[in-house]
Amino acid sequence: MSNALSVLRVFALILLIFSGTMLLPLSASWLFDDGAQHAYDEGIAASLVCGALIWTATRRHREELKVRDGFLLVVLAWAGLPAFATVPLLMYFPNLSFTDAYFETVSGLTTTGATVLEGLDKLPFSINLWRAELVWLGGMGLIVLAVAILPLLGVGGRQIFKAEAPGPMKDAKLTPRMAETAKGLWLVYFYISVACFLALAWAGMGWGDALIHTFTVMGLGGFSSHDASFGFFDSVPIEAVTIFFMTLAGMNFATHFLALRGRSFAPYRWDPEVKWFLFVMYASVLGIALYLWSMQVYPDFRTALRFSAFNVVSIATTTGYANTDFNLWPIFAPLWMLFLSSFATCSGSTGGGIKMVRAILLYKQVFRELMRAMHPNAVHQTKLGNEVVENKIIFAVLAFGFMYMVSIVSMTLAMAASGLDIVTAFTAVVACINNTGPGLNQVGPATTFAVLTDFQTWVCTFAMLLGRLEIFTLLVVLTPAFWRK
Numbered sequence: 001m002s003n004a005l006s007v008l009r010v011f012a013l014i015l016l017i018f019s020g021t022m023l024l025p026l027s028a029s030w031l032f033d034d035g036a037q038h039a040y041d042e043g044i045a046a047s048l049v050c051g052a053l054i055w056t057a058t059r060r061h062r063e064e065l066k067v068r069d070g071f072l073l074v075v076l077a078w079a080g081l082p083a084f085a086t087v088p089l090l091m092y093f094p095n096l097s098f099t100d101a102y103f104e105t106v107s108g109l110t111t112t113g114a115t116v117l118e119g120l121d122k123l124p125f126s127i128n129l130w131r132a133e134l135v136w137l138g139g140m141g142l143i144v145l146a147v148a149i150l151p152l153l154g155v156g157g158r159q160i161f162k163a164e165a166p167g168p169m170k171d172a173k174l175t176p177r178m179a180e181t182a183k184g185l186w187l188v189y190f191y192i193s194v195a196c197f198l199a200l201a202w203a204g205m206g207w208g209d210a211l212i213h214t215f216t217v218m219g220l221g222g223f224s225s226h227d228a229s230f231g232f233f234d235s236v237p238i239e240a241v242t243i244f245f246m247t248l249a250g251m252n253f254a255t256h257f258l259a260l261r262g263r264s265f266a267p268y269r270w271d272p273e274v275k276w277f278l279f280v281m282y283a284s285v286l287g288i289a290l291y292l293w294s295m296q297v298y299p300d301f302r303t304a305l306r307f308s309a310f311n312v313v314s315i316a317t318t319t320g321y322a323n324t325d326f327n328l329w330p331i332f333a334p335l336w337m338l339f340l341s342s343f344a345t346c347s348g349s350t351g352g353g354i355k356m357v358r359a360i361l362l363y364k365q366v367f368r369e370l371m372r373a374m375h376p377n378a379v380h381q382t383k384l385g386n387e388v389v390e391n392k393i394i395f396a397v398l399a400f401g402f403m404y405m406v407s408i409v410s411m412t413l414a415m416a417a418s419g420l421d422i423v424t425a426f427t428a429v430v431a432c433i434n435n436t437g438p439g440l441n442q443v444g445p446a447t448t449f450a451v452l453t454d455f456q457t458w459v460c461t462f463a464m465l466l467g468r469l470e471i472f473t474l475l476v477v478l479t480p481a482f483w484r485k
Helices: 002-020 022-030 037-058 067-092 098-109 125-139 142-149 157-164 169-170 178-203 208-220 236-248 252-261 266-270 272-294 301-316 332-341 356-374 390-417 422-433 456-467 473-478
Strands: none
Touching: 002 037, 002 067, 022 125, 037 067, 037 125, 067 098, 067 456, 067 473, 098 125, 098 456, 125 178, 125 208, 142 266, 178 208, 178 236, 178 252, 178 456, 208 236, 236 301, 252 266, 266 272, 272 301, 272 332, 272 356, 301 332, 332 422, 356 390, 390 422, 390 456, 390 473, 422 456, 456 473
């Protein structure tokens, strides 16, 4: 019980920090006098009061958190903070239900980018800024941020970081102290974000749009300030800049950290994921461009390449922007794009899906089993780069892959049973569990998730949390064994 109270104490401190993030949209609302100031006043007050009450009730519980407590804190933060993030939306949109508001904020913090809101062009700047800021904060992880700026939390920072961080980043000791590692990653994230902001402004975006889309490019969550997404700009330079930074955000930020610290491109050559990430994604860009051209979707290859490049990179990196309604393309192209979103991004990136490193290991394990079938007595080792991968890691990846497929099938069946057509049901689940954003048919890039019923919306909300926390972090907390002493 005391450890649970310690977890609540830390959550209260994170909630108090989180209330400060609303100061940015509040300042923007005050500056532009957009009529939404009261929404952020209410949001800040609710977060501060609740955070202060929880902290007051638990402040004496300072026990060191164990691994199990780290899992609980991460799930509590990722499920609880979106509830407080809904307050500005609920205050500004009186007809918005809590279900839809929670879906919107979970979509932001999990960097999914699926939305239930329409008329984005007419919304106050601060509302779109708040949605985008949620994506940026969720990109590197609020827990990692808390460990970076509050080393005096008095908790096991390594346990929290390992529970929240994706893939091999869990065990990467980039710096001697976990707080320093988190700070380093966030500084790299911030520096690249500044470069993205300046590049988008240089390419022709207004300063407000550049800030909003910088937040969502770096978080790889495709919230936009326009209903037409990047189709609103219809600009090749803006699309080219966005493709470049989506590619950077789809790589491991630990690799960026090492490259910047060593002032060398060598870490990119050492990272076994990078070459596969770039090859698979850009080979798909070329292949889909040729396919669209051959199917006469576009009159010339150059136009096909432009739309293929932007939309394939956007979906493969799980960003979710669109500069055209790819739902109208021949079905093979968007299905292939959604397939890419399942695995293309690197571990330690802000993208979703199972991550490229797991896809590589699954492929190598299949090849290993084929070799073992032909040569039963031979010793076959699975390597990643120059390192031999232990069998326990292989088994963990196989278990993850199995639960990933089971989750998609189960939630697709639930969505179909509730009345959705199978294409909408399947692609909505895939888009949400991969934190991608748009699906196909009723939830395509030209529409929103507002067409879903409350039950369907909650299924998608659960899928987003499940995907962002890489399945086991969430499922382990839901097992009865977790709560036994």
